[in-house]
Amino acid sequence: MRYSGFTVIAQALKGHTGWQPVWRDASPKSAYDVLIIGGGGHGLATAFYLAENHGIRNVAVLEKGYVGGGNVGRNTTVIRSNYLLDGNTQFYEFSMKLWEGMSQALNFNVMFSQRGMLITAHSADQLYGFGRRANIMRLNGVDADILDRDEVRRLVPYLDFSETARSPIHGAIFQGRAGTARHDAVAWGYARAADAHGVDIIQGCEVTGFVRDGERIVGVETTRDRIGAGKVGLAVAGHTSVLGRKAGLELPIESHVLQAFVTEPIKPLVHHVVAHGKEHFYVSQSDKGGLVFGGGLDGYNSYAQRGNLGMIREVAEAAVDVMPCISRLRILRHWGGVMDMTPDGSPIICPTPVDGLYLNGGWCYGGFKATPASGWCFAHTIATGKPHPLSAAYSLDRFRTGRTIDEAGVGPFAWLQ
Ligand code: FAD
Numbered sequence: 001m002r003y004s005g006f007t008v009i010a011q012a013l014k015g016h017t018g019w020q021p022v023w024r025d026a027s028p029k030s031a032y033d034v035l036i037i038g039g040g041g042h043g044l045a046t047a048f049y050l051a052e053n054h055g056i057r058n059v060a061v062l063e064k065g066y067v068g069g070g071n072v073g074r075n076t077t078v079i080r081s082n083y084l085l086d087g088n089t090q091f092y093e094f095s096m097k098l099w100e101g102m103s104q105a106l107n108f109n110v111m112f113s114q115r116g117m118l119i120t121a122h123s124a125d126q127l128y129g130f131g132r133r134a135n136i137m138r139l140n141g142v143d144a145d146i147l148d149r150d151e152v153r154r155l156v157p158y159l160d161f162s163e164t165a166r167s168p169i170h171g172a173i174f175q176g177r178a179g180t181a182r183h184d185a186v187a188w189g190y191a192r193a194a195d196a197h198g199v200d201i202i203q204g205c206e207v208t209g210f211v212r213d214g215e216r217i218v219g220v221e222t223t224r225d226r227i228g229a230g231k232v233g234l235a236v237a238g239h240t241s242v243l244g245r246k247a248g249l250e251l252p253i254e255s256h257v258l259q260a261f262v263t264e265p266i267k268p269l270v271h272h273v274v275a276h277g278k279e280h281f282y283v284s285q286s287d288k289g290g291l292v293f294g295g296g297l298d299g300y301n302s303y304a305q306r307g308n309l310g311m312i313r314e315v316a317e318a319a320v321d322v323m324p325c326i327s328r329l330r331i332l333r334h335w336g337g338v339m340d341m342t343p344d345g346s347p348i349i350c351p352t353p354v355d356g357l358y359l360n361g362g363w364c365y366g367g368f369k370a371t372p373a374s375g376w377c378f379a380h381t382i383a384t385g386k387p388h389p390l391s392a393a394y395s396l397d398r399f400r401t402g403r404t405i406d407e408a409g410v411g412p413f414a415w416l417q
Contacts, residue, residue, distance in 0.1 A: 022188060023195035028202050031228030032060045034382055035220060036235055037207045037243060039063025041072035041183075041368065042360055043235035044190035044201070045375020046382070048106075051197030053376070054383035059199045061191075062222060064206035068187040071237050072368065074305070074337035076260045076294045078273050078282065079369040080117050080178035081142050084133050087393030087405045088346060089140045094390050095373030096142075096177060102372060108189030110181045115284070117178035117273035118147070118156060120322065121171045126277060130173035137175075145174045156274055158325050166321050167278050178273060180284050186371060210247050210357075217247065217356035233358045233382050238303065238338025240361035247354050252343050252399045253362055257298040257336040259307045261315065263329040265289030279318035290332065293319060297339065297365070307334040339364055344404035349378050349391040358382045359396065 011018055034050060036043045039061045050056040063069075079099055081092040103109050121127035127146070134144035152172045153161050159169060191201055202224075211219035211226060219228040236243050244251040265288050275282035280296035295315030298308070312334060320327045342348065342362035347370065352359045360378045363370060377391035387395065398404050 022192040023201050026060070026200035026202055028060065028062075028205065028222070028225050028227050029200065030225075031219065032200070033058040033230045034233060035059075035227060035229040035231075036061045036233045037220065038070070038235035038237065039067045039187075039191070039201060039203065040070040040235065040237055041186055041190065041371035042237070042363070042374045042378065043233070044187060044194055045371050046233055046235060046360065046378045047199045047201075047375075048190050048194040048197065049375050049379035050383060051194060051199055053379060056383055057198040059194075060227070061194070061199060061201045062205045062207055062220070062227070063201070063203045064223075066203050067191050067201065068184050071337040071339075072187045072371070073184050074260065074335055075183055075368040076282070076284070076292050077180040077183050077368060078117065078178070078284065079112070079181060080175055080273075081369075082117070082119075082133065082137060082144065082173065082175045082178065083407060084136055085405050085407050088407055089136065089142065091373055091377075091390050091394075092369065093140060093142045094376075095370050098372035098376065099181065099369075100177075102181075102186075102189070106189035106193045108185060108192060110185045110189050111287075112179065112181045114177050114179040115272050116174060116176045117275065118152065118172045118174045119275040120152065120159065120167075120169050120277040121173070122167045122169065122278040124170060127171045130171070134173055143175055143177050145176070147172045147174050156270075156272065158269060159274070159322055160324055167276070169322075172277070180273060183368060186368075190375070207243065208246075215355050217354060229356070231356055231358060231382055233360060233378060235360040235378065237361065237363060237367065238340050240340045240359075244359070244361075247352075247357055249352055249354060249357075249359075251348075251359075251361070251396075253340045254301050255303055255338050256300070256341055257302045257304055257306075258294070258339045258365055259298070259311045259315070259334065259336045260292065260294045261307075261312070261331050261334045262286065262290040262292050263326070264332050266291070266329065276318055276322045279321055281315055281318035281322065283319070283323070291326065291329065297341070298336075303338050305336055305338060307336045343399065344406040346405040346407060347374070347394050348396050349374065349381060349394045350387055350396050351381060351385060352396065
């Protein structure tokens with residue numbers, strides 16, 4: 001259904017009684033060919049690509065809360081493909097290409113805004129390291145530029161270029177195709193498109209255990225019903241190790257909280273995504289005018305989806321260090337999400353040693369940008385029983401063999417190396 005501006009206003013006055021739901025409120029069937037646990041970006045994208053790419057439509061996504069209530073709706077929406085190491089470089093660039101066609105593919109505007117991302121360098125050595133990263137990106141067909149101090153100043157004059165700056169800026173690495181997207185829209189777009197293919201999206205349905213036939217997993221216990229499955233895919237982000245343990249898997253994953261902040265709205269100031277190359281601070285400006293920014297990870301393990309005062313102080317210090325002009329802005333909201341951290345900072349997409357169980361997790365700080373590629377490759381892995389060539393390096397086995405992809409959290413701080 002199409003809505004005119006008048007209809008939108010009329011509906012607002014009538015209490016939203018005439019909206020068409022964008023996906024069905026499905027009740028669980030007794031069994032499915034594939035069950036996906038976790039209705040975040042990754043689970044929904046996987047369900048969509050199972051149907052779209054592999055014709056597997058007898059699929060349900062089981063979500064304990066509501067679609068968009070997890071990290072997919074809590075992140076700072078930075079999308080980039082500025083990775084250094086083999087495996088990551090190709091995977092994240094593939095993801096970027098999927099982002100570039102996502103609104104058309106889903107017929108849903110995810111507001112992908114390729115405004116460019118800049119990471120400041122604060123020493124000659126750091127700028128040299130950025131040069132190496134940019135060369136590797138370019139050799140892999142990814143756009144990258146190195147900017148000198150004057151070029152950075154022209155692009156982002158509001159940073160501290162004064163003689164007394166605590167962190168003098170030497171230059172920057174810039175990816176013009178990087179940017180942001182509307183995170184809720186990504187969840188809704190995949191949910192709607194999966195639903196249109198016949199996928200059941202079942203909210204308020206927590207998976208509490210696994211049903212086995214011998215060694216094989218053949219279904220799940222939930223807070224609603226027992227549901228049978230040909231195959232089960234796990235895409236529960238910060239709760240990966242909790243569910244993994246229930247299935248008999250000890251995973252090399254720890255859960256930590258990552259926090260984000262939004263300020264009161266101001267006139268357009270920050271036209272790119274800007275990251276401090278020396279401290280834990282990165283920022284973009286929302287369409288409403290608020291500065292959306294994030295910082296570092298809480299140092300201890302936690303499942304608490306909330307912020308804390310200590311991190312406000314740490315991030316505010318880093319913000320004012322490079323961008324003193326925002327020192328008097330008020331923070332409006334502040335929240336947290338639970339990150340599934342792996343030892344090498346890279347994710348896991350693979351079949352598991354447990355027959356019938358497939359794993360997607362360990363996204364650390366950086367899983368939002370991976371959403372489409374993750375869904376694409378995980379769907380391939382579930383459908384064929386084999387890793388997709390682009391995610392083959394993201395095996396669980398690598399922690400045993402030592403073939404890790406050590407990119408330091410591949411998130412806001414990969415560039416601090
Ligand atoms: P989620 O949305 O968390 O989905 C997992 C779902 O599983 C949840 O909805 C949860 O309710 C459900 N679930 C859990 N247990 C069960 C169960 N037992 N039964 C049923 N359902 C269950 N990434 C970027 O690329 N760029 C960024 O700028 C960025 N910034 C971030 C900033 C913050 C503050 C945070 C918190 C994260 C950030 N991330 C960023 C990381 C990114 O958000 C995550 O890596 C990614 O969203 C994780 O995948 P997901 O969307 O599937 O997770």
